[in-house]
Amino acid sequence: MNTPITVVGGGLAGLTAAIAAAETGAPVVLYEAHRTLGGRGRATPVPHVAHEGPHVFYADGPHYRWLKKRGFVAGLGFPSIGAAVKIGFRADDRIRKAPPSGMLRAQSRKWLQAPVDVDFHSWAADRWGDRTAAQIANAISVVTYDADTGRLSAAFVWDLFQRVLGPAVPAVRWVRGGWQQTIDRMAARACALGVAIETGSRLDTLPTGGPVIVATDLDSARRLLADDTLCGTSGFTALLDLGVTKDRRDRNLVFDLDAGGFHESYTMQDHTIAPTGESLFQLQMPVRDNESRDDAHRRLAAFADAVVPEWRSRTTFHRTATAKGRTGALDLPGTTWRDRHAIDRGDGVYLAGDMVAAPGMRGEISINSALTAAAAAVAAAGTGARRRVGTV
Known part of the structure; x- marks a missing residue:
């Protein structure tokens, strides 16, 4: 050839x-x-x-x-055996260790087939109510970067939700x-x-x-x-990267069911990506319609206050950004x-x-x-x- x-x-x-x-x-x-x-x-x-x-x-x-x-x-990197992996879910403006009961019921229904031609919020609200439908949509905003994930196809959102947060063991891998x-x-x-x-x-x-x-x-x-x-249709989110000195109060992974934010520690499974004695976190917050970038970043900083206590005084690395059109097709x-x-x-x-x-x-x-x-x-x-x- x-x-x-x-x-x-x-x-x-x-x-x-x-x-x-x-x-x-x-x-x-x-x-x-x-x-x-x-x-x-x-x-x-x-x-x-x-x-x-x-x-x-x-x-x-x-x-x-x-x-x-x-x-x-x-x-591949994984959290070390015996390490304290603190996972949380923000609901009603407080951090809890497990999702609300309505979301847990939905998570277990992996056999359900959601329709393509109906928006997710309408389909989920008919089964579990408006509050649970909104929480599921916000939980999966980590994938969509969308502040209104509930408007997307029910089949699309449900498949993502079951893949990321369903009852099966997640297939996630970190290099x-x-x-x-x-x-x-x-x-x-x-x-x-x-x-x-x-x-x-x-x-x-x-x-x-x-x-x-x-x-x-x-x-x-x-x-x-x-x-x-x-x-095409894609997401829009505010990003915050934080390198901070380690603190036992920090959480490793938090899904924001109130507003679609997400928080994750990358040093939890890979200590090579930050200096010794430091943790590297990334947080995101979907930007709402007609919301300025500055306002989205203020909401993101408030989320950081809840999951990385006193982060401003501990910061060794700080980067803010926005990502638009970065999620693939929605x-x-x-x-x-x-x-x-x-x-x-x-x-x-x-x-x-x-x-x-x-x-x-x-x-x-x-x-x-x-x-x-x-x-x-x-x-x-x-x-x-x-x-x-x-x-x-």
């Missing part, structure tokens, strides 16, 4: 597509607009390694098998060193396969002369492909992932990323869509590849 495959974008989707295509023997060129690879998988440099929002892997899908087979998620470790391993694998990587190369026109995989965010893809239909009533933007755009152009027609949540959509795009691009380039794109 002599026809090159071009990948535009060097984030999780772009690296996956480049590796998958190169593994068949296809020549691959990857263009990344920034000077470093990684996209939303990038992290701040040591000693405090923080990401743009919660970054974990779930080990219950084909995306994870693909990563694991190639060693990209080796070296020591964070996602940056995974990104670095993927970049090394791409180079070893002969992928030509051009960083600091922003493309304004679509390359010609072979299949092209556009693995950028949807806004960039819309401009590059001159396709105004490439729009499915509105009447839609599923199959209704999102098609991967095959025609004329040898393929779309990969977290807002296209592939299953999963957030980064999983990127990986699954990239594997599909790579297989199609290899097939379009010719039949001379040594083997097919591997899915696992």
